Amino acid sequence: MSSLALFLIVLGLAALGWLMARARAMAFRRVAGGQRAHSLPNYHGWYVALWAALPALLFIAIWTPVSGNLVSEEVMSSPAASSLPPFEMQRMAILREAREIAEGDRPGGFNPQSSEIATVYKSALGRYRMIGAVVALLLAFAGGAFAFTRVSPHFRARTKVERLVMAALLGASTIAIVTTAGIIASLLFESVRFFSLVNPLEFLFGTHWSPQIAIRADQAGSSGGFGAIPLFWGTIFIGAIIAMIVAIPLGLMSAIYLTQYAKPAVRKWMKPLLEMLAGVPTVVYGYFAALTVAPLIRDFGKAIGIASATSESALAAGLVMGIMIIPFVSSMADDSITAVPQAMRDGSLAMGATTSETIRKVIVPAALPGIVGGVLLAVSRAIGETMIVVMAAGLAANLTANPFASVTTVTTQIVQLLTGDQEFDSAKTLAAFALGLVLFIVTLLLNIVALRVVKKYREAYE
Amino acid sequence: MNDMQTMTAETRLSNDAAPKMTARDVSVYYGAKKAIDCVSIDVSQEHVTAFIGPSGCGKSTFLRTLNRMNDTIANARVDGAIELDGENIYAPSMDVVQLRARVGMVFQKPNPFPKSIYENVAYGPRIHGLAAGRSEMDAIVEQSLKRAGLWEEVKDRLQESGTALSGGQQQRLCIARAIAVEPEVILMDEPCSALDPIATAKIEELIHELRGRYAIVIVTHNMQQAARVSQRTAFFHLGNLVEYGETSEIFTNPRVERTKDYITGRYG
Numbered sequence: 001m002s003s004l005a006l007f008l009i010v011l012g013l014a015a016l017g018w019l020m021a022r023a024r025a026m027a028f029r030r031v032a033g034g035q036r037a038h039s040l041p042n043y044h045g046w047y048v049a050l051w052a053a054l055p056a057l058l059f060i061a062i063w064t065p066v067s068g069n070l071v072s073e074e075v076m077s078s079p080a081a082s083s084l085p086p087f088e089m090q091r092m093a094i095l096r097e098a099r100e101i102a103e104g105d106r107p108g109g110f111n112p113q114s115s116e117i118a119t120v121y122k123s124a125l126g127r128y129r130m131i132g133a134v135v136a137l138l139l140a141f142a143g144g145a146f147a148f149t150r151v152s153p154h155f156r157a158r159t160k161v162e163r164l165v166m167a168a169l170l171g172a173s174t175i176a177i178v179t180t181a182g183i184i185a186s187l188l189f190e191s192v193r194f195f196s197l198v199n200p201l202e203f204l205f206g207t208h209w210s211p212q213i214a215i216r217a218d219q220a221g222s223s224g225g226f227g228a229i230p231l232f233w234g235t236i237f238i239g240a241i242i243a244m245i246v247a248i249p250l251g252l253m254s255a256i257y258l259t260q261y262a263k264p265a266v267r268k269w270m271k272p273l274l275e276m277l278a279g280v281p282t283v284v285y286g287y288f289a290a291l292t293v294a295p296l297i298r299d300f301g302k303a304i305g306i307a308s309a310t311s312e313s314a315l316a317a318g319l320v321m322g323i324m325i326i327p328f329v330s331s332m333a334d335d336s337i338t339a340v341p342q343a344m345r346d347g348s349l350a351m352g353a354t355t356s357e358t359i360r361k362v363i364v365p366a367a368l369p370g371i372v373g374g375v376l377l378a379v380s381r382a383i384g385e386t387m388i389v390v391m392a393a394g395l396a397a398n399l400t401a402n403p404f405a406s407v408t409t410v411t412t413q414i415v416q417l418l419t420g421d422q423e424f425d426s427a428k429t430l431a432a433f434a435l436g437l438v439l440f441i442v443t444l445l446l447n448i449v450a451l452r453v454v455k456k457y458r459e460a461y462e
Numbered sequence: 463m464n465d466m467q468t469m470t471a472e473t474r475l476s477n478d479a480a481p482k483m484t485a486r487d488v489s490v491y492y493g494a495k496k497a498i499d500c501v502s503i504d505v506s507q508e509h510v511t512a513f514i515g516p517s518g519c520g521k522s523t524f525l526r527t528l529n530r531m532n533d534t535i536a537n538a539r540v541d542g543a544i545e546l547d548g549e550n551i552y553a554p555s556m557d558v559v560q561l562r563a564r565v566g567m568v569f570q571k572p573n574p575f576p577k578s579i580y581e582n583v584a585y586g587p588r589i590h591g592l593a594a595g596r597s598e599m600d601a602i603v604e605q606s607l608k609r610a611g612l613w614e615e616v617k618d619r620l621q622e623s624g625t626a627l628s629g630g631q632q633q634r635l636c637i638a639r640a641i642a643v644e645p646e647v648i649l650m651d652e653p654c655s656a657l658d659p660i661a662t663a664k665i666e667e668l669i670h671e672l673r674g675r676y677a678i679v680i681v682t683h684n685m686q687q688a689a690r691v692s693q694r695t696a697f698f699h700l701g702n703l704v705e706y707g708e709t710s711e712i713f714t715n716p717r718v719e720r721t722k723d724y725i726t727g728r729y730g
Contacts, residue, residue: 264536343573347636350531351586351643352563361585366576 003064006133007057010140014053017144021048021151028153039158047157050164052144056136063135067128074124080117187440190433197427198226203434205229209397209408211417211428226431228438230397234407235439238318238393239382242403246322247382248375251329252364258330259337260359271334278327286391289320294392301404308405312394315403321388328378329371336370336454337363369453376450380443386411410435482507482647482677483528483565488542490523490532497523500542501703503696505647510669510678512692512709514685516724519698521681522570525649528679529565530558546647563590566640570652572632574624574639579616582624582635583607586643602642609675610638611668630661637668641676648672650680654687666691685725689713697721 022045029037075081075095084091097114100106102121151157195203206227254274258267294316301309340363348358364371394406395416417432481504490498498520505511505528513521523532530551532538544551551561563586574582583603586592593599603620607613612634616627624635633653640648650669654662669678669691682688688695689709696706697720705712705721716722 341573343569343571344575346531346534346567346569347573347575347639348585349534350529350562350567350569351589351639352559352561353585353589354559357589361589362575 002129003060006060006136010053010056010060010136013056013137013140013144014049017052017148018045018049021045021148024148024151025157037153038156043157043161044151044155046161047164048144048147048151050161051147052140054164055143056140059136059139060132063132067132071121071124071128075117075120078117078120080113080120083113084117184440187433187437190430191437193425194427194430194434197430198434202226203228203431204438207399209413211413211431226427228410228435230399231408231410231413231435232438233399234314234393234397235383235409235411237401237403237407238314238321238389238409239385240379242315242318243322243325243382244375244379246319247325247329247378250322251326251378252333252371254326255330255333255337256359256364259334260355260363274330275327277324278331280324282324282385282387283391285320285324286387289316289388289392293320297404306402306404308402310394310404310406312392312406313404314393314407317389317393318403320392321382321385324385324388325378325382328381329374332374332377332454333367333371336367336374339370340366369456373450373454376446376453380446380450383409384411384439384443386415390415410439414439480507481505482547484543484545485524485527486543486545488524488527488540488544490520490527491539491541492535493537497701498527499701501698503703503706505677505679506694507677508674509693510673510680510691511694511696512688513679513681513696513698514683514688514724515698515704517683520701521696521698522651524698525651525679525681526567528647528649529562529567531562531567533558563643564645565647565649566643566645568633568636568640568648568650568653571656572629572636574627574632574635576623576625578621579607579624579627579635580620583638583642586639590643592643606638606642607635609641609672610634611664611671612638628661630657630664633657633661633665634668637665637672641672645676647677647679650678652681652683655683662687685713697724699724 022041025037025039025041025044029041072095075098084094094111094114094117097106097111098117098121101115101118102125203226206225207229208225208227209230210225258271258274262270290312294311294313297313297316297319298309298311301313344362344366345358348362349355353361389409389412393409393412395408395412396406397408397413398405400407414432414435417429417435423429483505485501485503488498488501489496501524513525515521526532527540527544528551532540540552546561546564550556575585577585580603583606584593584599587599587602593602604613604617607616612631615631616622616635624632627635633656637648637653654665657665666687669680672678680688680691692709694707695709695712697704697712697716697718699720705716705718707717712721713725716725
């Protein structure tokens, strides 16, 4: 019996339990007459259905991977497996083939040994599947029957269902957290492998980036360098400097206009329009940067006599990224300016201050922590941004402050290191994970600081 | 019910030499809704004037027309004439910024800026350029805090945040802030409604001391407070000025039935 069929049968049992419990609850409801049952029939139905389905499904979810391992173990210990070749890859290929034959996915094996092992496989597979199915169905029956015996006028099915719903929601949110933990674990694991090949100090403080390891000593590029400083600098230069020079003033000023000057009618259509910028796919920004902005900047650079101006410049990527970030800064600034109590504004205006004096001297200082928090979030978003820099920033790991020159960023290099055919155990590929780890830690810290700042400030006015 | 109440208020006052502010036939609209209906009133320099009335009667709305704070409300419109020393404050030539420097305001909830005590008081003088240097500014801050009765409590911690003070101290700080720009009129919009009785007593005492130096108009929903601090009382109801007169007269011998009902606590 396949897992899918088992799954459907369990669901069918749950549905049956639902109908039966509901019918029973309906019945005692009619019989009881004047006395009211604690819960409506539907809740009794759900209570039984959940008891029938959840333990069985949980068992299936655990059993499926566990039984896979048990099957392979049994196959490996069988006499047929003793003649397998010792070489790992060959052995794995034969085993895979045997498994596919056993499951009926392929008619015959390429290796002569595989059909022999397939029979062992088939019996083991069948046995473990049968055990799984029987246990799951027993669990479903037992759970359903247990719940069904509890259905009575005084039974608080409604409260129980409420608690199960809460548990389900908690489970849903845990998945996201567990996934994040998994991502961190994989980053850490691969990074540790990388740092066993490359000295962490060289990686963090070295200034020469040329991520390749030669197979033979006399090959070109044998002097591979993994100093990531040019990458970190490029990331900061584009994401935290050029983009912020564009995004902070424009975002802040548009927030001030929208909150303090714009009439409600203007604000009503202008705010969503501005926020639409955040919905533009980053790849669209990417080719806008690469095809429209970059050539303009190169021509401008040449025109003012900068010979080094290239068509892949830090300035082009930074400017477009700044535009992309504007809605972030402006909506955070908007929130924190709106959170400044009207009384502050009135107090200042009543002193005879003009609107712009009030904004400069009272509103912006009062909203500053929120604005700073918003800017930090925007920076963390900007340095993690990939598409724009991949398309417009270039690959040359230059350590330069010339905005017309080409620089590269952490994200660009990660893409570069992992695209195409790569073996997954060379320092070159593993470097991508180390870069990812650094990026992750930096953005995480930025986010924590930003959220703290924002929260502290919110408390001040509540 | 009295016939007089419908159109014009019952007003009986000995004529002042020259009232500081005069309002004639002032109506205020919020969109299509009329919040104030044809109010005419004189505010004298020497006296504290109290506006009393039940919630929603328009007393605060009317107070805010006196320094054009209603301008900040998008759909508010003011009809009629209000003069400060004979000058129409709604005339196009009137500079609102200058007007508000002359007619200061203290709000219902203390609203010190999130700055130091010193900076709170120095805020007005600074934007209006009233002090030529550090020492002059120090003098203005000290004098304003003294007049607001706060100096002794805060003189050693002028650099601390104004928002760290107690509610009553914050309100006196707001009064000091208003005084610092040397206004001619101070409008107080229920200045004690967020304060405890002791802090309220201090503010009331302060109002007594400030009387004469500034024309003071105070809105209050607390009739005992109006009786304690004011010399003139105006009773507002449903957007109308019902009765205006000497405080002692209004409280002991109201002429209009509605005033009497309110003062004796029949509604409000």
